[in-house]
Amino acid sequence: MEIINAIGRRKASIARIYLSEGSGKIVVNKKDHTEYFQKGLLHYIVNQPLRLVEVEGKYDVKVNVIGGGIKGQAEAIRLAISRALVKVKEENKPVLKSNGLLTRDPRKVERKKPGQKKARKRFQFSKR
Numbered sequence: 410m411e412i413i414n415a416i417g418r419r420k421a422s423i424a425r426i427y428l429s430e431g432s433g434k435i436v437v438n439k440k441d442h443t444e445y446f447q448k449g450l451l452h453y454i455v456n457q458p459l460r461l462v463e464v465e466g467k468y469d470v471k472v473n474v475i476g477g478g479i480k481g482q483a484e485a486i487r488l489a490i491s492r493a494l495v496k497v498k499e500e501n502k503p504v505l506k507s508n509g510l511l512t513r514d515p516r517k518v519e520r521k522k523p524g525q526k527k528a529r530k531r532f533q534f535s536k537r
Contacts (some may be wrong), residue, residue, distance in 0.1 A: 413496050417489030422477030424485035428493040431469030437486070438474060451483040456490040458510050462501045488512055488513060 413428045435442040435455060441457055459465040470490060474482045490512050491510040494501045517530040526532060 410497070413493050415489045415493035415496065417487065417513075419484040419488065420477045420481040420517055422474060422481040422485040424472055424474040424482065424489045426473075426486065426493055427471040427516040428490070428497065429469050429471075430467065433466035433468065435470045437482075438470040442472075444486065446479065446483055451479065454480075454483045455486050455490070457487055457508075458494055458505060461504050461508055461510070462494055462498075464494070468497075470494040484514065536537065 410430045415426055415428070417424045417426070437445040437455075443452060446455065448453055456465060459509070470493075472486055472489070474486060476482075477485070487510060491505045495505065495511070502511070521528055524532075
């Protein structure tokens with residue numbers, strides 16, 4: 410099997426992954442994913458597509474991720490891995506799609522408006 414690459418995005422994070430057959434190592438920005446992501450929830454998010462199609466430990470994943478926060482990066486990696494698994498085997502698509510892993514989450518932070526405190530919060534209105 411050749412190396413398969415895919416891209417995933419979430420908020421301001423962009424993840425490029427390279428999927429190849431191997432022992433199941435996930436390397437994020439030249440660090441092991443357990444070292445890069447400190448929390449257990451983030452490990453679960455990254456491994457979720459591999460668990461759903463039951464190929465955990467069969468593929469090595471090399472990830473370059475930039476931008477955003479740590480959770481956005483983990484979710485960008487999840488989307489990229491899901492897309493790569495569909496490229497490897499088309500039968501993986503229904504399982505991943507039914508669990509919502511092939512949909513790019515479009516939610517982003519709303520911009521701050523001029524004359525307001527935040528995006529929607531306003532200064533207190535005084536009539537008199």
